[in-house]
Amino acid sequence: MKSRIWISCLLLCLCDEITFLLGAGTVRREPISEAGQVNEDTRLLKDFSDRVQAYVKLHKRLEASLPPLKPTPDPAKIVSHQQALAKKIQAARQDAKPGSIFTPDITERFLRLIRNEFQGPNASHARATLRQGEPVKIRLGVNAGYPKGVPLTTVPPTLLLNLPRLPPEVEYRIVDHELILRDIKANLIVDIIPKAIP
């Protein structure tokens, strides 16, 4: 009898929690006012910028431990610098998973920006840019290297105008339908938004 009462109490609590969570979900899905949207966008932009800056800080710290890469007539020095930097970053971020920079909220915002570009008046030009850049279909992983010798798809410049600006150490690239954040010097995939390009 006692156990039945306990089970009933537990079920009641569970129902209460579910109702609360559903309610919270409903509240979050309510349309955000224009001012609210601006605040939300500002918050997301800052969150994204902070995450990118944290990555760049790591990049700079690890690169500082290597001999500085200066213009050189020896291509081997460029290659070895790239490989050494990539190794250090990969070791430091060995637990990195998709979404460490493109969090679900940030991803949602990016998808909206990208959708605007690819459904807006400039859509045909943007798509043409992707086609002209000799698009590739390859599997990419976070913290893995961008495959050597594979062309880098040209990013539509009008899309770049609308995406948040990046520090010079990293760049956006589009691979098939994925938007990637790429470390230029280390040739590493920092993060990915799958199915970003409609």
Next chain:
Amino acid sequence: MRRFILFVPFIALTWSGWVSPALSPPPKSVPTLSAESQELFLPLRPNSVRFAVMGDNGTGHRKQYEVAQQMVGYRQKFPFEFVLMLGDNIYGPDTPLGFHKKFERPYKALLDGGVKFYAALGNHDDPNQCFYKGFNMNGRKYYAYTKGNCRFFALDSNYMDPEQLEWLEKELRNAGSAWKICYFHHPLYSSGRHGSATDLRTLLEPLFLKYGVNVVFSGHEHLYERIKPQKGIYYFTSGAAGHSRRGDIRKTGLTAAGYDQDLSFMLVEITGDELYFLSISRIGKTVDSGVIQRRVTSHVSELSGQLWLAAPIPDLPKRQIRKVEALH
């Protein structure tokens, strides 16, 4: 020994009724040079700016070496000082062997002769190429430099972000040179298989017009194409220094002259307000040539104060311009 006359009479054309026709002065001297299979129609004026242009060269294939040999041969008659590289400098992975096979070895004679190569990045290039001294990019993906009365702007058209656009506008605004020449990988106007980079054009063309860019060189398409002047700007595509694609020039109405039957490169000489150009095939045939006149007039401010006239070099043998005519 054959003797060739270097003679480039320039006939000015009228420009939509804005400029009255005028004749350019004939060249004062008529130098003669020896040549075997090569013919040269450039004025070789003292203190002129002389350079070569090549794109999509870094294949490491035999034909790239043959084009390089032509460049070496032409340099004996036309001592150009530098080369514009229009991107796809090294196809495949950027290994030390790749740099050797696809750049250092084919162009060894030019490099040993002190010729400087100024590279732009193509979609097949790792941006870290900007640290390679042979490309003179000085660690920058886009940069500018001056030669004589010309200011050159090497752009990264793979990644035209707002920072680069702001940099370009500032550089163009502050450029005091008479000639402003931009070069980058993706052509803004093209009849090739990729077509015109229209998205890029929406951002770059207004800047080119606002600040009076005169000539634009691009690659990406593995052919040679001279575009009919667009809003007063001359566009060239020269992306066949490593391999070519036969029959790639489509009928678009954009082409003033084109060549897609073999590999090619360009030679350019700028003297005063005149730019002379030649496009030369892998076997040393001139496939297009002409002269562009930079005109500064006071009554065309809507075109940044500059007007352009172009005329083919009249002395060019007909057999050499057959392809050009066929494409008109």
